[in-house]
Amino acid sequence: MxxxxxxxxxxxRPSSGRTSLLVDCLREATRGGGVAAVVDTDEAFDPxxxxxxxxxxxxxxxxRCGGRRDVALRVADLLVRCPGFTVVGLDLGxxxxxxxxxVAFRLRLAVRRSGSAxxxxxxxxxxxxxxxxxVQTIRRSLEWSGxxxxxxxxxxxxxxxxxxxxxxxxxxxxxxxxxxxWTA
Amino acid sequence: xxxxxxxxxxxxxPFFAAAATERCEPPLAERALIVVRGAPPVTRVVEANAAGRxxxxxxxxxxxxxxxxxxxLISRMFCGEGIVSAQHALLEAALAxxxxxxxxxxxxxxxxxxxxxxxxxxxxxxxEHLARQARAVGLPARVGVAGSxxxxxxxxRATGGRVVVVPPGGxxxxxxxxxxxxxxLSAGIAATLARWGVRTLGELAALPRAGLAExxxxxxxxxxxxxxxxxxxxxxxxxxxxxxxEAQDLDWEIADLEMLGAVLDRVLExxxxxxxAAHVWADxxxxxxxxxxxxxxxxxxxxxxxACERSVLATLxxxxxxxxxxxxAVTAVAVSARVVRVPPQPGRLxxxxxPRQRDLAALVARLTELVGSxxxxxxxxxDSHHPDAVLLVPFAPAEDLxxxxxxxxxxxxxxxxxxSPRVEVAIEDDRPVHVHWGSxxxxxxxxxxxxxxxxxxxxxxxWARDEWDLLLDDGTLCRLALDRRANQWFLDGIYD
Numbered sequence: 001m002x003x004x005x006x007x008x009x010x011x012x013r014p015s016s017g018r019t020s021l022l023v024d025c026l027r028e029a030t031r032g033g034g035v036a037a038v039v040d041t042d043e044a045f046d047p048x049x050x051x052x053x054x055x056x057x058x059x060x061x062x063x064r065c066g067g068r069r070d071v072a073l074r075v076a077d078l079l080v081r082c083p084g085f086t087v088v089g090l091d092l093g094x095x096x097x098x099x100x101x102x103v104a105f106r107l108r109l110a111v112r113r114s115g116s117a118x119x120x121x122x123x124x125x126x127x128x129x130x131x132x133x134x135v136q137t138i139r140r141s142l143e144w145s146g147x148x149x150x151x152x153x154x155x156x157x158x159x160x161x162x163x164x165x166x167x168x169x170x171x172x173x174x175x176x177x178x179x180x181x182w183t184a
Numbered sequence: 185x186x187x188x189x190x191x192x193x194x195x196x197x198p199f200f201a202a203a204a205t206e207r208c209e210p211p212l213a214e215r216a217l218i219v220v221r222g223a224p225p226v227t228r229v230v231e232a233n234a235a236g237r238x239x240x241x242x243x244x245x246x247x248x249x250x251x252x253x254x255x256x257l258i259s260r261m262f263c264g265e266g267i268v269s270a271q272h273a274l275l276e277a278a279l280a281x282x283x284x285x286x287x288x289x290x291x292x293x294x295x296x297x298x299x300x301x302x303x304x305x306x307x308x309x310x311x312e313h314l315a316r317q318a319r320a321v322g323l324p325a326r327v328g329v330a331g332s333x334x335x336x337x338x339x340x341r342a343t344g345g346r347v348v349v350v351p352p353g354g355x356x357x358x359x360x361x362x363x364x365x366x367x368x369l370s371a372g373i374a375a376t377l378a379r380w381g382v383r384t385l386g387e388l389a390a391l392p393r394a395g396l397a398e399x400x401x402x403x404x405x406x407x408x409x410x411x412x413x414x415x416x417x418x419x420x421x422x423x424x425x426x427x428x429x430e431a432q433d434l435d436w437e438i439a440d441l442e443m444l445g446a447v448l449d450r451v452l453e454x455x456x457x458x459x460x461a462a463h464v465w466a467d468x469x470x471x472x473x474x475x476x477x478x479x480x481x482x483x484x485x486x487x488x489x490x491a492c493e494r495s496v497l498a499t500l501x502x503x504x505x506x507x508x509x510x511x512x513a514v515t516a517v518a519v520s521a522r523v524v525r526v527p528p529q530p531g532r533l534x535x536x537x538x539p540r541q542r543d544l545a546a547l548v549a550r551l552t553e554l555v556g557s558x559x560x561x562x563x564x565x566x567d568s569h570h571p572d573a574v575l576l577v578p579f580a581p582a583e584d585l586x587x588x589x590x591x592x593x594x595x596x597x598x599x600x601x602x603x604s605p606r607v608e609v610a611i612e613d614d615r616p617v618h619v620h621w622g623s624x625x626x627x628x629x630x631x632x633x634x635x636x637x638x639x640x641x642x643x644x645x646x647w648a649r650d651e652w653d654l655l656l657d658d659g660t661l662c663r664l665a666l667d668r669r670a671n672q673w674f675l676d677g678i679y680d
Binding site: 013014015016017018019020023024031033034035042043044045046047048049050051052053054056057058059060061062063064065066069070071073074075077078079081082083084085093097099100101102103105106109110112113114115139142144145146150151152153154156157180181182183184 | 298
C-alpha cells in the first residue's frame with residue numbers, strides 16, 4: 001500500500017481495521033529500513049500494539065497533537081516537506097477537518113517532491129482528487145479465543161479492504177477485495 | 185474574476201530591475217545604484233534603488249545627468265537574464281507556499297492562498313510567510329492579501345507596509361482612496377481621467393459604466409472593472425521549467441580562473457537558495473560563459489549524485505574550469521541546473537534514505553514550536569506489563585535493522601483513549617451486559633474475559649486489573665478494564 005510520492009487515504013467506521021492497516025504500512029516501512037512518522041491528532045496511537053505488530057519503534061517519529069486538528073495538518077505539512085521519511089501517517093480520527101482542494105494539492109506536491117508516502121486515516125475521505133489511492137476498511141468477521149461459551153480474549157478479526165479511488169497500480173499485498181485476518 | 189470567498193496574495197517587488205541587480209551584488213544595496221540601458225556614452229536610467237531615488241535620480245535621465253545629482257552613483261547595465269532569474273526565484277518562493285501561482289509581470293506574482301489558514305494561520309501569517317520566502321531568495325517583496333488579484337495589487341501598491349491584508353468585505357474601502365496611478369493606466373486614459381477630475385479609484389468606480397463604455401470603449405470598461413476590484417482575466421497557473429538558471433553580466437572582463445570562481449560562487453549561492461526554497465536538488469549543471477571574443481564556452485557537468493549544497497556545486501564547477509579553461513576572457517556567466525525531486529542521501533545499501541541531520545535539526549525546532557518538546561519523539565516501551573507503559577525519547581533513527589527473526593503477522597491494534605474515560609458497567613452472571621458511557625448506553629453483544637493482570641506490588645505502585653474485549657451493539661469493538669483496587673471501570677480504547 002506504500003505508494004511513495006503519493007497520498008493514500010484509509011477510511012472506515014470505528015473498529016473496521018483502519019488503524020491496523022496504517023500500522024501494517026508502518027511495519028512495512030520500518031522493517032525495510034525506512035523512517036516513518038505518525039501525526040497523532042487524538043493521541044490514540046498505541047506503541048506497544050505497534051511493536052507487537054512488528055513496527056521498529058526506533059524508526060518511528062510520534063507527534064502528539066492534543067486533539068488540535070489544525071496543528072496536525074501543519075505538522076503533516078512539515079513532515080512531508082522533510083526529505084527522508086518513507087511514510088508519514090496522519091491520523092485524523094473520527095472528526096476529520098475539511099481540507100480545501102488547495103491544501104490537498106499542496107500536500108500532494110510536497111510528497112511528490114520529498115518522495116514520502118502520506119497516509120491519511122480518517123472516518124471519511126477528505127483529500128478528494130489530491131489522493132491517488134483511497135481505500136475503505138470493512139470488518140467482516142470476528143473470532144474469540146478461550147473456552148466455548150466463555151471466551152477470554154479476542155482472537156482475530158477478518159477485514160476487507162475496498163478500493164474507493166485508484167489513480168495508479170495497487171501496491172498492497174494480495175487482492176484489494178480479499179478478506180485478510182488480523183490477530184489480536 | 186475570482187470566485188466569491190477566494191483569497192489571493194500579490195507579491196510585488198518595487199523597482200524590480202534595481203532589486204534584481206542588488207540580488208546579484210548584495211553590497212550595492214547600501215550604495216546609490218542606477219540600472220541603465222543604451223549604448224555608451226548615451227545611456228539612460230531605467231531604474232534607481234532607494235538611495236539613488238533619494239538623491240533625486242529618476243528613470244529616463246541620462247547617466248551624466250544622474251551623476252551630476254549624485255557623484256557617488258554606481259551604474260550597472262540592464263541585464264535581461266538577471267531579471268528572468270529573479271522572476272523565477274520570486275515564483276519559486278511563492279510556490280513554496282501555494283501550488284497555484286501566476287507569473288503576472290516582472291516583479292509581480294500572484295498566489296492562490298485560499299485554504300492555507302490551517303497550515304500557516306490567518307492571512308497575515310500567510311503574507312508574512314510569503315515575504316520571508318521571497319527574502320530568502322534575495323528579493324524584498326511586499327505582500328498583499330485580498331479577495332481578488334486586483335484588490336491585492338492595489339492594496340500592496342497604495343500602502344507602504346511590507347504586508348497588508350484586506351479583510352473580506354473591505355475591498356471597496358481599500359479601493360476608494362487609492363490613487364489612479366496604482367493601476368498602470370495607458371497615458372491616454374490617464375490623461376482623459378485627469379481632465380475629468382477623477383483622482384481616485386473610488387471616483388472612477390462611481391462613474392456610470394455605460395457612459396465610460398461610450399466615451400472610452402472596451403478600455404474604459406476594463407478600467408472600470410479594475411476600479412471595482414474585479415479581475416479582468418482568469419488566473420493562469422505557472423509551471424516551473426525543467427532547467428533553473430541564474431545568470432550575471434560582468435562589467436569587466438575576467439581572465440583569471442580564481443576571480444571567475446568567486447563570481448560563480450555568488451551565482452551558485454543564488455541558485456542553491458532557490459533549491460532550498462523548493463526542496464529540490466541539481467542533477468546536472470550546465471555552465472555557459474560569454475567570451476570577450478564573441479564566442480561561448482559551454483560545459484555540462486553530470487553529477488554522480490544529486491546535490492544542492494553551494495560548496496559542492498562550486499567545487500565541481502571550479503574543477504571543470506581548471507580541467508577545461510575558457511579560451512578567452514569572460515564577460516558574462518550563466519549556470520543552469522536540471523532539478524530533481526529525490527532525496528540525495530542514499531543511506532545504507534538496500535535501505536531507503538533517512539532524513540539528514542540538519543533537516544532533522546530544523547524539523548525538531550519547528551515541531552517544538554508547534555506541539556512542544558514533550559509531545560514528539562521516538563516511542564520506547566518500558567519493561568512493564570502495565571498497559572500503555574511507554575515514554576518518548578529524542579528521535580534519532582537507528583541505523584541497524586531490526587528485521588531478524590520470523591515476520592510478525594498482521595495484528596489488530598487498539599486506538600487508546602488518553603486518559604481512559606471512566607464508564608459504568610452493568611453485570612449479569614459475572615459478565616458485563618451494558619456499558620454506560622456519558623449519556624450513551626450500549627448493549628454488549630459479545631464479550632471475552634476477564635484477562636487478569638497485575639504488577640509492581642513490590643514497590644508501592646501496585647496495580648491490578650481485569651480486561652474485557654467487548655463487541656457493542658453498534659459494531660464497536662473495544663476493551664474495558666476493571667481496576668480491581670479501586671473497583672472502577674475504564675474504557676481502554678477501541679480496536680480498529
